[in-house]
Amino acid sequence: MRRILLSTAASAILCLAGATPATAQTTTLRDALVEAYKTNPTITAQRATQRANDENVPIARAAGLPGVTSGGGYSENLYDTAGGAGPLRSATARVDLSVPVYTGGAVRGSVRAAETRVEAGRATLRGTEADVFTQVVAAYNDVIRDEAIVRLNQLNVRVLQTNLQAARDRFEVGDLTRTDVAQSEARYSLAEGQLRSAEATLVGSRETYVRVVGSPPGALSPPPTLPNLPTDPQSAVQVAMANNPDLDAASKQRDATRYDIAVAKSQRLPRVSVSVGSAYQNYLGSVGNQAALAGFRNDSLGLTGGVNLSLPLFQGGRPAAQVRQAEARRSAAIEQVTDTERFVIARTRSAYANWQSSLQVIRSSEIAVDANKLSLEGVRAENSVGTRTILDILNAEQELLNSQVTLVSARRNAYVAGFALLAAMGKAEARDLNLDGGPLYDPVVNYDRVRRRISDFGSDGEPAPVATRTSDTAAQTPAVTVDPALADPALQRPAATMPAQRPVDTRPSNPAGVRR
Numbered sequence: 001m002r003r004i005l006l007s008t009a010a011s012a013i014l015c016l017a018g019a020t021p022a023t024a025q026t027t028t029l030r031d032a033l034v035e036a037y038k039t040n041p042t043i044t045a046q047r048a049t050q051r052a053n054d055e056n057v058p059i060a061r062a063a064g065l066p067g068v069t070s071g072g073g074y075s076e077n078l079y080d081t082a083g084g085a086g087p088l089r090s091a092t093a094r095v096d097l098s099v100p101v102y103t104g105g106a107v108r109g110s111v112r113a114a115e116t117r118v119e120a121g122r123a124t125l126r127g128t129e130a131d132v133f134t135q136v137v138a139a140y141n142d143v144i145r146d147e148a149i150v151r152l153n154q155l156n157v158r159v160l161q162t163n164l165q166a167a168r169d170r171f172e173v174g175d176l177t178r179t180d181v182a183q184s185e186a187r188y189s190l191a192e193g194q195l196r197s198a199e200a201t202l203v204g205s206r207e208t209y210v211r212v213v214g215s216p217p218g219a220l221s222p223p224p225t226l227p228n229l230p231t232d233p234q235s236a237v238q239v240a241m242a243n244n245p246d247l248d249a250a251s252k253q254r255d256a257t258r259y260d261i262a263v264a265k266s267q268r269l270p271r272v273s274v275s276v277g278s279a280y281q282n283y284l285g286s287v288g289n290q291a292a293l294a295g296f297r298n299d300s301l302g303l304t305g306g307v308n309l310s311l312p313l314f315q316g317g318r319p320a321a322q323v324r325q326a327e328a329r330r331s332a333a334i335e336q337v338t339d340t341e342r343f344v345i346a347r348t349r350s351a352y353a354n355w356q357s358s359l360q361v362i363r364s365s366e367i368a369v370d371a372n373k374l375s376l377e378g379v380r381a382e383n384s385v386g387t388r389t390i391l392d393i394l395n396a397e398q399e400l401l402n403s404q405v406t407l408v409s410a411r412r413n414a415y416v417a418g419f420a421l422l423a424a425m426g427k428a429e430a431r432d433l434n435l436d437g438g439p440l441y442d443p444v445v446n447y448d449r450v451r452r453r454i455s456d457f458g459s460d461g462e463p464a465p466v467a468t469r470t471s472d473t474a475a476q477t478p479a480v481t482v483d484p485a486l487a488d489p490a491l492q493r494p495a496a497t498m499p500a501q502r503p504v505d506t507r508p509s510n511p512a513g514v515r516r
Contacts (some may be wrong), residue, residue, distance in 0.1 A: 001294075013460075015246045017199075023301045026218070026219050026220070026221045026222050026366045027217060027218045027219065027221065028220075028221050028223065028434075029136075029137070029140055029221075029223035029224075030223075031437065032134060032139075032140050032209075032213045032217075032496040033136055033433060033435060034435045035213050035214055035215060035216065036132055036133070036212060036213050037129070037132075037430060037435055037441075038135045039134075039466065039467050039468040040132050040212065040214065040467060041467035042128060042131075042132050043128060043129055043132050044466040044467045045130040045467075046124065046125050047125065047443070048442060048463070049121070049231045050118075050121045050122065050124075050125050050443050051443075051446050053117060053118055054118055054121075054443075054446055054447045054450055054451070054478065055450060056077065056117065056118070057114045057115055057118060057450075058450055058451060058452070058453055058454070059113065059114070059448070059453050060107065060110035060111045060113070060114045061107070061111050061248075061451075062105070062454070063100070063101065063106070063110065064100055064107035064111075064359050065095070065100075065454060066097060066098065066099045066100075066106075066236060067098045068085040068095065068096070068097050068098075069095075069096050069098075070093070070095045070096070071093075071094050071203035072091070072092060072093040072094065072316045074089070074090070075089065075090050075091075076088070076089045077089060077286075079170050081415050083433060086293040087283035087286045087287050087296060088282065088283075088286035089283065089284050089286045090281060090283045090286070091281070091282050091284055092279060092280065092281045092282075093279070093280045094277065094279040095278050095279075096275060096276070096277040096278075097275065097276045097277070098273050098274070098275045098308075099273060099275070100271075100272075101168065101272040102270070102272040103266060103271055103275055104105075104265075104266030104268075104269030104270065104271065105262055105263075105265075105266045105268075105269070106263050106267070109259040109260070109262035109266065110140045110259070111264050112256075112259045113256045113257075113259035113260055116252055116253075116255050116256035116259065117252070117253065117256045120248075120249045120250075120251045120253045121249075121443075122250030122444075123197070123232060123246075123249035123252060124245070124246075125247045126245035126248075126426075126429050127244075127246045127249060127415065129231065129429055129430050130245060130423045130426075130428050130429050131423070132212070133395045133419075133423070133428055133429070133430075133433070134416075134419060134420055134428065135212045135412075135417045135421050136212050136213060136260075137415070137416060138416050138509065139208045139211075139212045139219060139225070140217070140414045142205040142208065142412065143202070143205045143206055143209050143217050143220055144412065145205075145219050145408050145409060145411070145412040146198065146201050146202035146205045147202060147220075148200070148408045149198045149202075149405050149408055149409075150195070150198045150199055150202050150480050151480055152401060152404050152405060152408070152480060153191065153194050153195040153198045153401070154195060154480075156191050156195075156397065157188070157191045157192060159397060160184070160187055160188040160191045160394070160397070161188060161395070162483075163184050163187075163188070163390075163393070163422065164181075164184040164185060164188045166313065167180055167184040167390060168181055168184075169183050175244040177317050178440075179381070180389070180390045180391075183327050183390055183391050184390060184394065186393045187397075187398070189365040190345065193278070198478075199318070199478030200478070202478045202480070203476050203477065203478050206387070206476035207475075207476050210470050210473055211470065212474065214470060215470075215473070216473060216474070216476065218376045219481070223415075224447070226418045226419060226422065227419065228241065228420055228422070228427060229355070230352065230421070230425070233259055233348070233352040233353070233370065236348050236349075236351075236352050236421060236424070236425055237345055237348050237349065238427070239399040239425040239427070240344050240345070240348045240424050240425045240426060240505070241341070241344070241345075242426075243311045243426025243427065244344045244384065244424060244425070244426045245426055245429070246340055246344060247337070247340050247344050248426075250333075250336050250340040250341075252276075253333050253335055253336070254290065254330070254333040254334055254336070254337050256333075257326065257329055257330035257333045258330060258389070260326045260329065260330070261323065261326040261327055261330060262325070262328040264319070264322040264323040264325070265319070265323055266287075267312070267315075267318070267322060267335045268312055268315070268319040268320075269312075270310060270311040270312070271308075271309070271310040271311075272307065272309055272310075272311060273307075273308045274305075274306075274307055274308070274456040275304075275305065275306055275308055276303075276304070276305045277303070277304045277305070278301070278303050278304075279302045279304075280299070280300070280301050280302075281299060281300045281301075281302075281303070282298065282300075284298075285296050285363035287300060289313075291483060322458065344424060347420075347424045348421065348425065351417055351418075351420040351421035351423075351424050352421055354417035354420075355414060355417040355418045355421055357417075358410050358411075358413040358417055359413035359414055359416075361406065361410035362410045362411055362414055363393055364402055364406065364412050365406045365407035366407060368403040368407075369400070369403045369404055369407055370455065372399050372400040372403050373400060374397070375396050375399070375400075376393070376396040376397060376399075379392050379393050379396040380393060380396075382490055421505070437498070446467050479511040500502045
């Protein structure tokens with residue numbers, strides 16, 4: 001029953017193979033999700049952030065790799081009290097190699113912390129995608145809902161306009177009073193105002209769609225049914241605890257802080273490295289005879305090697321402060337996991353409750369719409385025999401409109417709440433949607449590309465924009481196509497045009513013939 005009710009609303013998860021394909025004139029929810037997945041700036045920015053996060057691994061690993069430095073210089077002897085006995089000029093070149101042997105665990109801890117934060121970043125990217133998809137689903141369904149509400153209000157205006165004209169005609173022949181005409185005019189004016197308000201809301205929904213998706217909505221087709229919705233809130237929470245990307249990201253960030261403590265503690269441990277150096281010196285033929293006799297050669301080459309040991313004895317309390325700081329940050333990360341867990345549980349249960357509530361509203365609204373249609377037909381029939389007034393008809397028409405708007409809104413709310421529930425459960429991500437827009441973005445590809453790189457040269461070039469801009473998109477309008485399904489004959493048969501059988505007039509006589 002739930003599937004049947006939701007299928008009439010706007011739907012979101014597109015993993016169903018039998019979804020209706022898009023046509024040249026129609027946009028499906030799959031189309032909207034694929035476009036947002038490719039070009040939404042929130043998603044593309046988070047992907048770039050994750051690529052930057054990947055680089056922390058080779059940066060941390062570089063501290064444990066050998067380092068090679070070189071240098072050179074040139075000097076000119078401008079004044080020598082020895083009377084020029086020494087060389088007048090010299091040029092030197094030097095190359096040094098240093099190999100870290102022991103860093104107290106700093107490199108290992110830094111690398112593991114960076115790798116764990118890369119995993120946290122991937123979970124954050126998953127959460128970002130799910131959040132954007134939820135926005136797309138809401139925007140898509142908002143447009144469908146508001147288009148339907150505009151159509152309902154347009155039909156209501158047409159009906160009330162016909163009623164007003166008929167009331168004026170009957171007033172001209174003395175069949176109705178001025179009060180009846182005034183009531184029709186008031187209700188028609190109110191309907192005009194409601195229509196304009198609905199049109200403004202539709203424009204806002206379409207502009208939101210443009211912002212989230214990147215292109216105008218066009219004609220939106222009814223999306224497919226939401227699959228795999230839970231049967232109770234507890235099962236939904238269990239799935240969310242195991243799959244929610246925000247909770248996963250918070251847990252990974254907590255795990256990374258454990259390595260940060262180890263890195264901080266390593267600052268008070270000894271460091272050992274091995275170094276090898278080579279130096280070449282050339283006096284550029286400036287060695288005089290006296291200097292040559294004294295043992296100076298025109299050039300020389302030297303090679304040095306050694307083991308370097310650094311043992312911190314006192315650093316003013318800095319290492320201890322860094323350890324305490326890292327421990328406090330780990331404590332904060334642990335509490336953040338609990339806070340995120342609370343949020344996920346609350347959001348999941350709330351989404352489930354909203355979904356169930358919307359389903360109940362759909363059921364009651366469907367009954368109300370059917371009942372109001374029958375009521376309107378009955379009031380019109382009773383008006384034709386004089387037992388109902390024009391105001392009764394106007395009220396019945398407004399009740400029908402209100403129930404129809406409530407039904408349309410409830411269908412939208414049920415779908416959006418159902419998708420939000422799946423998103424909270426971690427089941428509304430790109431990998432769950434079977435998007436047909438090409439291969440899914442895999443953050444592991446970039447990580448594998450950069451994690452072992454040791455070259456000091458190279459880059460990915462100047463970044464080019466990925467997300468599409470909407471500055472060239474035309475301003476949205478409230479124009480909608482006429483839905484034949486809304487052209488209910490019962491709604492288009494105004495009571496004022498029906499043959500009227502007036503009741504006995506019990507009002508005081510009006511010999512002057514003054515219209516009332």
